[in-house]
Each structure stands twice: as structure tokens, then as C-alpha cells.
């Protein structure tokens with residue numbers, strides 16, 4: 001049995017999907033936002049399916065974003081499964097969390113962002129208030145079969161989040177996709193701090209493209225998505241998303257012809273009307289395209305004496 005439960009989120013997506021799953025175990029995949037209206041909607045959804053919150057045996061998380069993990073406290077009898085990166089968040093690992101401001105400040109400096117915007121560091125650093133109080137009981141790794149759900153296998157699909165898993169059932173040709181692929185909007189490859197503060201930042205867009213390509217290799221008839229409707233044309237949509245991203249990168253490439261630019265200057269050109277109001281998101285997008293162009297060896301990178309990275313077409 002798969003029962004979709006949709007709860008409201010205080011973001012532009014509007015709602016988030018959870019999936020109640022009954023095999024040998026009764027589990028829920030993702031749990032919505034930590035708000036009272038989301039909790040009400042969740043309780044109504046579980047009741048509608050013929051259960052109570054306390055009946056749920058396992059909470060399985062696709063990634064750590066607050067619209068997916070906020071209500072974990074509402075399932076007191078459930079084990080909680082997720083990526084080791086979620087574990088660091090839920091345990092409020094001090095070394096990990098304390099590194100976040102420094103991480104974003106360093107990124108802004110190397111992106112050439114003027115000092116007057118440095119206050120954005122606080123906005124980029126995700127708050128812990130939207131997290132539940134519980135911690136993970138079990139870590140998930142690539143290829144793990146989820147207990148109580150024969151054939152349901154964890155596929156690590158990083159990019160949108162540094163904690164992202166999709167859960168694929170080969171026999172049923174179905175996958176719970178989290179935010180890997182959404183029907184109406186492209187998923188953002190956000191820049192997030194590494195688990196180990198000494199590690200380099202992950203190249204989210206490259207990770208994300210690789211994760212999308214994993215979908216192309218799996219036989220899938222239906223993808224149960226984290227937001228919006230089910231997706232039946234997975235390959236077609238993946239190819240369209242990859243193609244669109246490539247075209248955007250080619251536009252960015254044309255801006256780097258004959259004149260080196262830094263990430264901030266590029267972001268201003270690409271997003272003239274909303275780079276200031278959505279600095280974190282727009283910088284993330286530009287960094288993604290830069291990483292892609294570097295990976296394709298179409299641009300070169302140089303660092304100036306202030307530590308700012310400059311890019312130019314080869």
C-alpha cells in the first residue's frame with residue numbers, strides 16, 4: 001500500500017508530499033514541515049489511511065531540508081532512517097554547525113561579493129528551529145535495502161542536498177524521488193557546507209547531474225515526487241532538465257568571452273532583477289554553471305591577490 005499525504009509548507013512550493021508505505025513494516029517517507037497546520041494535515045492524512053501517528057514504525061527521510069524532516073517528533077514510536085549528513089543536523093553537531101557561517105563567508109569572498117552583502121551569511125545559514133528534536137536511529141547507505149520493505153533500495157542522489165537519497169523498487173519499477181526530480185520546477189543544486197569543515201565544498205550541480213543520470217539507468221515507470229504530482233515520463237523529463245541546464249551554461253559561457261568575470265558580477269548580469277533579494281539562491285545557480293563549464297574545460301579560473309576567483313572562456 002502506498003498512500004500519498006500532502007501537507008502545507010511556508011515556501012513557494014506550497015505543499016510537500018509524504019508517502020505512507022505498508023509492507024512488512026508501516027513506514028512514512030518524509031514528514032513535512034514543523035508547523036501546526038502541517039501537523040494537522042499530517043494527522044488527518046494518517047487517520048484517513050486508517051492509522052494513528054503512534055502506529056508508524058519507521059520514518060524514512062529523503063534529505064535534511066526542513067520541509068521534509070520537520071515533523072519527526074510527531075512519530076514517537078518510529079525508528080528514523082536517513083543519511084549521515086542528516087544525522088549531523090539532528091544531533092546539532094557543534095563542529096559542523098559552527099562551521100556554517102565561516103563556510104558561507106569564505107564562499108562570498110571568493111565569489112567577489114562586496115562587503116555590504118556579508119550580512120547574507122546569516123540568511124544562507126539554515127536555522128535549526130525548523131528541525132525536530134529526535135535524532136536518527138539508523139543510518140542509510142548507498143544500496144541498503146530498507147528494513148520491512150523488501151526490494152526498496154536506497155540510491156544516493158546528492159546535489160539538491162548533501163544528504164539526498166531516493167528509494168527505488170526494481171520489481172515495482174517505482175522510485176520515491178524526494179526533490180531529485182519535480183514535475184513543474186527544476187530542483188536547485190544548493191551550495192551546502194561539507195560534513196567535515198576541512199573538506200572542500202561539493203560541486204552541487206555536477207553531483208545533481210550525476211544523480212539525474214542515475215535515474216536514466218534505472219527502469220522506472222513512476223517517480224513519487226517530493227512536491228507536486230507523480231512523474232511517469234522520467235527519462236524524458238531528466239533529459240529536458242539536463243538540456244536546459246546545458247543551454248544556460250552556454251549563455252554563461254558567452255558572457256565570459258574576452259572579459260574575465262567573478263561569480264558575483266556574473267550573477268548580477270544573469271539575474272539583474274532578483275540577485276539582491278535572493279542572493280544565496282542566485283549565487284548558487286551561477287556557481288553551478290561555473291562548475292559545469294570548468295568540468296567541460298571550456299573556461300579557466302584564476303585567483304587574484306584578494307583571493308577572488310575570476311573566470312574566462314578558453
Ligand SMILES: [Zn+2]
Pocket residue numbers: 016065067068179226227
Ligand atoms: Zn523540498
